[in-house]
Amino acid sequence: MRRISMNGTSMGARGLWLSLAWLSASPALGCGRREALPVSQDRGPEPPAQPAQLAQPAQPEAPTAPLQESRIERDGLSIVFALRPLDRGQQGGGSGLGAAPAAAGPAEAVAGSDVVAEFTITDASTGAPARGLAPLGWMSRRAGADGGASAASFSAGAPAASLASGASAASLASGAVGAAPDEAACREKIKSFKAGLLSVRPEVDMNAYLLWTLNQDNTLSAINPQVALAKTQLRSVVSLAGPGVSFVLHPDRESLYVTLRGGHGLAVVDTRRGLVRVNVPVGQDPSRVVVAPDGRTVWVGNDGDGTVSVIDARSTDVLKTLQVGPGHHEIAFTGGGRAAWITSQRGESVTVVDGGTLEPLGDIAVGEGVVSIAASDEAGVVHAANAARGEVVILDAARRAVTGRVALKPGLGALQFEPRGRFSFALNPAANEAAVLDGATGAVAHALTGLAAPDAVTFTGAFAYIRNQGAPRVSLVDRAALGGPAALPLVDVTVGQSAPLAAAARPGQTALATPIAPLPEGNGALVASPADRALYVYVEGMMAPIGTLPSYGREPRSILVEDRSLKEVRPGVYATTVRLGEGGVYDVELLLDRPRTGVCLEATVAPARCAPGDADASGCGADPAKDIAFTPLFEPDLRLTAGEPATLRFRATAAEGGPPLDALAAEDIEVMVVRFPAGYRFRGVPRAEGDGTFSVAFTPPVPGQYRFLAAVPARGAPVGVLPFVPLRVSPRRAGADGGGAR
Numbered sequence: 001m002r003r004i005s006m007n008g009t010s011m012g013a014r015g016l017w018l019s020l021a022w023l024s025a026s027p028a029l030g031c032g033r034r035e036a037l038p039v040s041q042d043r044g045p046e047p048p049a050q051p052a053q054l055a056q057p058a059q060p061e062a063p064t065a066p067l068q069e070s071r072i073e074r075d076g077l078s079i080v081f082a083l084r085p086l087d088r089g090q091q092g093g094g095s096g097l098g099a100a101p102a103a104a105g106p107a108e109a110v111a112g113s114d115v116v117a118e119f120t121i122t123d124a125s126t127g128a129p130a131r132g133l134a135p136l137g138w139m140s141r142r143a144g145a146d147g148g149a150s151a152a153s154f155s156a157g158a159p160a161a162s163l164a165s166g167a168s169a170a171s172l173a174s175g176a177v178g179a180a181p182d183e184a185a186c187r188e189k190i191k192s193f194k195a196g197l198l199s200v201r202p203e204v205d206m207n208a209y210l211l212w213t214l215n216q217d218n219t220l221s222a223i224n225p226q227v228a229l230a231k232t233q234l235r236s237v238v239s240l241a242g243p244g245v246s247f248v249l250h251p252d253r254e255s256l257y258v259t260l261r262g263g264h265g266l267a268v269v270d271t272r273r274g275l276v277r278v279n280v281p282v283g284q285d286p287s288r289v290v291v292a293p294d295g296r297t298v299w300v301g302n303d304g305d306g307t308v309s310v311i312d313a314r315s316t317d318v319l320k321t322l323q324v325g326p327g328h329h330e331i332a333f334t335g336g337g338r339a340a341w342i343t344s345q346r347g348e349s350v351t352v353v354d355g356g357t358l359e360p361l362g363d364i365a366v367g368e369g370v371v372s373i374a375a376s377d378e379a380g381v382v383h384a385a386n387a388a389r390g391e392v393v394i395l396d397a398a399r400r401a402v403t404g405r406v407a408l409k410p411g412l413g414a415l416q417f418e419p420r421g422r423f424s425f426a427l428n429p430a431a432n433e434a435a436v437l438d439g440a441t442g443a444v445a446h447a448l449t450g451l452a453a454p455d456a457v458t459f460t461g462a463f464a465y466i467r468n469q470g471a472p473r474v475s476l477v478d479r480a481a482l483g484g485p486a487a488l489p490l491v492d493v494t495v496g497q498s499a500p501l502a503a504a505a506r507p508g509q510t511a512l513a514t515p516i517a518p519l520p521e522g523n524g525a526l527v528a529s530p531a532d533r534a535l536y537v538y539v540e541g542m543m544a545p546i547g548t549l550p551s552y553g554r555e556p557r558s559i560l561v562e563d564r565s566l567k568e569v570r571p572g573v574y575a576t577t578v579r580l581g582e583g584g585v586y587d588v589e590l591l592l593d594r595p596r597t598g599v600c601l602e603a604t605v606a607p608a609r610c611a612p613g614d615a616d617a618s619g620c621g622a623d624p625a626k627d628i629a630f631t632p633l634f635e636p637d638l639r640l641t642a643g644e645p646a647t648l649r650f651r652a653t654a655a656e657g658g659p660p661l662d663a664l665a666a667e668d669i670e671v672m673v674v675r676f677p678a679g680y681r682f683r684g685v686p687r688a689e690g691d692g693t694f695s696v697a698f699t700p701p702v703p704g705q706y707r708f709l710a711a712v713p714a715r716g717a718p719v720g721v722l723p724f725v726p727l728r729v730s731p732r733r734a735g736a737d738g739g740g741a742r
Helices: 147-155 160-164 169-173 183-194
Strands: 003-006 068-074 077-085 114-123 136-141 209-215 219-223 234-239 244-249 255-260 266-270 275-280 286-291 297-302 307-312 318-323 331-334 339-342 349-354 360-365 370-376 381-386 391-396 401-407 415-417 423-428 433-438 444-448 454-459 463-468 473-478 490-494 516-518 524-529 534-539 547-550 556-563 567-570 573-579 584-593 596-605 628-632 638-641 646-654 670-676 681-684 687-690 693-698 704-711 725-730
Touching: 068 596, 077 584, 077 596, 114 136, 136 183, 136 573, 183 584, 183 596, 209 244, 234 275, 234 681, 244 286, 244 556, 255 286, 275 681, 286 331, 331 370, 360 401, 370 415, 381 415, 381 423, 423 454, 423 463, 433 454, 454 516, 463 524, 516 556, 524 556, 534 556, 646 704, 670 693, 681 693
Parallel strands: 003 490, 638 725
Antiparallel strands: 068 077, 077 114, 114 573, 136 584, 209 219, 209 556, 219 234, 244 255, 255 266, 266 275, 286 297, 297 307, 307 318, 331 339, 339 349, 349 360, 370 381, 381 391, 391 401, 415 423, 423 433, 433 444, 454 463, 463 473, 473 490, 516 524, 524 534, 534 547, 567 573, 584 596, 628 646, 646 693, 670 681, 670 704, 687 693, 704 725
16 A cells, blocks of 8 residues: 655645635636635546535425516526525424425515525526536625615515515615616625625625534534634634533534533534524433434434434424443434434444334344444445454345454444445554445455554545544545555645644543534545644645634534535525525625626615514614613622532513513523633523523633623624623632532
């Protein structure tokens, strides 16, 4: 086996990596956000890679009537932009871009609402769909489209039908709105948006994605890699009730599931608001969490009591607790989710469960010691790695029977099929090697030696990425060579300064790490380095990582990408889910890669209206800070003690002259406690105690000055609108007992 080392320095290349497609500031360079570097030959059609680290939206059904449309013809293409209501009923059920039936949503695009933004691109002459494009899209509020003119025009009774038909906003705003940009101005706006500068930000970005990291300090970090100032990249920090073990993103990208140690169950995180929506009680010591392929159920392996909890993704109810066997559990699916295969490390069998009825289909004896499992519908097989025996057990998925055993070495760990489903990678951190198995024959196709405690593998279209836990490097395997007889060359890329094992010895480590995530462009990867407390950006064809993202003092154990960019959901139709900004007239900027052209369309967003009896709804013309009053039920400048739990109570009422808040629920309120001026940040949903009183519990980690903030985003009062309450946290006295709540 040939080995190629790429251990050049990281180039001090901040300027270089900002010029990547996903951070490009220069359209003249001809590198759109998803344009991959030409490092490998065309490998022909292939199903897209969908590893656990990069969730993809499910295929939506054909939409119904749009809220409004705008169209233009340019360079032989017909381009139609539409806003469609989002089918909230399907969230958690596997459809991230489902359009609601005509009667299910509002008759217009309303400020602050979540909608499907959709571009339909066809050949202007033939009507044939323009497939395989990589469009970039934005929405920017037109000059002069501020609340006064727009709100007045809507409140004057402008019919919803005029909006749905795409009527010009100039007629609604009586000339108060600026003119649409000409071609030159349109190109300049697109160029400025591609630069990622905070001084020129669109109200709606259809190309956004976030990096989520699971850290050692009971937190999740959401990092925006697409801004040009490093100090602004940390979007939010989500505090968890206990140390996170593993996490997974739902295909609809609205929820992220985290298993927690210490009896805290499964945390369900709202990715849009950046807070824990609910903690679901499951079994003892939950570990691996996976989402079924159809997105309807979430499966949690409980290592402490030999069970697997199956949870409804929409309601978060526990549908069933399966008795499977003792020890650590891994879960794989066959038949598109029709069958779930569950391992039990201290048991003798693999349990197969019907994915629809949740009834057991049978147990297959494989021997004690199975630590990982992977399935391939293409090959019709399931591979199970037995660490104790040093073998991979081959199972026939249709007959649910053992068809063979491949002898390797004891100490096997992670096992995963590459996206085509032909070859599986069986890593052995104890033997510092890996085996590539042919799913068609069950034989070892390649042996990879000279690794350093390999513990995780991830795939892009061109390469397999193997993380070496015992060395600061990632080993790349060319997937095009997997089917050949020649020995596979390993390409070693130095990543960081310290081996991941240097951090693994510290307390609070994540047991089931997913430390590598493919870039959305598919031409590289993001590598989490807990020892260096950093994220490294690698692009295929380079000698070393081209840049570094800070982890803000935390140790990132696992990483995944929440991709909210435009995707081709049907032939020639590119869509994503967006949250609309304030009411007014918007320019819709679109940049195409083939042909290289930019166009500007138009959309109109109505201010949120108040239904009868709902005068306190968001965007109804009143100042939310004057409508809502938060009264702390604790002393001003309250002194807390670091490391001791505290319960803060407050009352939410209608301010003088404001609307009643009888319908205000705990889930409508967001609470944030931050250490000032920077540092610790806690976000959560309070608990309702009745009579307008709410409470939230948190534990300040270190002494200092803190601020307590409350918000009601659904009623037009996001974080920062309402006044904060100062808190003081003192050092814990030596020998003091654990404190009680205040």
